[in-house]
Amino acid sequence: MRAVILSLSKYLCSSIEGSFNMETITKINTTEKLINAFESSKNSLFGDLELREQAIESFSKQGIPNRKHEEYKYVNVELLLKRDFAISTATTVTAEQMANVQMLKDAFVVVIENGNFSKNLSSIASLPKGINIQNIAEATGNAAFQKHYAKYADVNNDAFIAMNTAFTSGGVFIHIEKNTVIEKPIHILHVSSAAENAIINPRNLMVVEENAQAKIVESFATVASAGKVFNNALTEIFIGANANLQHYKIQDENEAGMLLNTTQAYQEKQSVFSTNNFTLSGLFVRNNLNIVLDDEFIETHLNGLYLTRGNQVVDNHTLVDHRKPNCNSNELYKGIIEDKSAATFNGKIFVRKDAQKTNAFQSNKNILLSDDGTINTKPQLEIYADDVKCSHGTSTGKLDEDKIFYLRARGLSETSAKKLLMHAFASEVVENIKIEELRDYVEEKITGRFA
């Protein structure tokens, strides 16, 4: 068992390479290729060309991060991208595959197919008053869109933000107007299936105006396809004063899917944001979750669960930026690591000088089920205010032998005892799902997983 191992990059490298050796890797300089591709395609992309040009310039400066990059040292994303990728591709998702990735019966469903908004597959015909859902490519004239688009995800902060901003060809804009309360969840279903290897760059913007309330689920699924998909998905979220947003991400990319998922949220006064991230599968999943608390009396909840096995690599980077006084943030990430898989939790909390009376809590707990698995956990608290309550804790261990024995002594097989305990471990996170249908869905996935 290896816990908190800082120099595991060598291992991760070989693990990912191992899963690729079925195909010949042509060592492509993807950064260069992307820059060239931008030049030839930029005039056919929608929206603000100036913004895109800034983004590609920033991207070319940053380049695709390699393991020398502090924020990417645990995962060799450069290697992942050293193959011949198309920037976008024709989609091959069948109706049957679509049916398999649906998870909510009672929801407004928006389908993002290979990074593009699909009006045909979406069911948003009869939206209630106060809600607007449309393709971002068609929203460029909308005042709220203009006010918020690309205002929170800074292209200079991260190469993948820059890449997404330069290349995106679609995604969804969700606008919940002031004082609008919507009970029914909105489900953004990202589904990918490419005929050839592809990098896709879906881009979403959620604007929840003052005193509005909504529940938004984003799910990510790669269905069996000839090509490998690298999904560089980015969602910006604005939560206005007194607004409340429940946000869920269900990442179930299967054995081959690669997902780099950036969520950039910005909260105003007295707003409540809870974001819940479930990584159930995927060859590679990297989450960059950044939340800015930019006024007083804000509440933020971050919950995460990652279940890894095989050669999977899951890396969660979170950043909670307390900028103003009297805010609360509470973060709980849990993971179960099997086989040769590797998980990283890197949780940063900034408490800026002005942010007095901040309460910020963070906890990361892991169960390592194999000797070959790796968990790397790194809490980073940077506190510049003096009157605050902050704490963090991490733990990594095996399943408790005393508990296993207790259950076996009552007649449960060793396997059922372990299953029950893993389920119990995960349930602390699953309990936070407030949409019953979704909670049942995730419960079932977890039960199936440990069956």
Add this chain to the structure above:
Amino acid sequence: MLSIKNLHASIDGKEILRGINLEIKAGEVHAIMGPNGSGKSTLSAVLAGREEYEVTEGEVIFNGKNLLELAPEDRAREGVFLAFQYPVEIPGVSNINFLKTALNEIRAYKGLPPMEAKDFLALVKEKQKLVELDGKLANRSVNEGFSGGEKKRNEIFQMAMLSPKLAILDETDSGLDIDALRIVAGGVNTLKSKENATIVITHYQRLLDYIIPDMVHILYKGQIVKSGPKELALELEEKGYDFIKEEIGA
């Protein structure tokens, strides 16, 4: 029913049980008493199948089967039940769900179909009443946040649910007030029959006023140094454990 012959067991190379002999027949209640550290919990853990303990010598036959060869769950399925001295808390695992799984795995072992949901609920109700366990506790996570007394009562509730052939109660009385003691003892007595047997491990004679043993054994430094009728418990209570030391010349 249970025959223990020359049982030796050690942990981390340290010998704790040093040749235990014990014969128990169906319908009997045996009390095992002994000072702290004499090996009472070790004996119950070895019988229940805790793998940390290494059995170095001896045998245990339970209803014709070599108990020591069975996995802990198979011992439970054969009818061995251990009420733990220190029941663990298992947050996130509901008492009722876990008991349903346990009961159905025991039934599957015996070739029986899973219990019908309504029969199961009826059984829960009946047994809950027996040990006066609050319905809320039965539905909560296993032992999580239970008081000491509630944990012990939950052990007896589980025992009642699983109706074992051999129940081993490891200091189920310690820490119980007199009312709780009466409830626990009442539960044990109600479950007693000609077909099953009970080993009551206790530090104090008090419990034996409520659960009358057929035999009392005194465990001392990993051996049963004296056995006798129920009066032995009274004598022990009166004279203290020192009398044992004198008697065996330790």
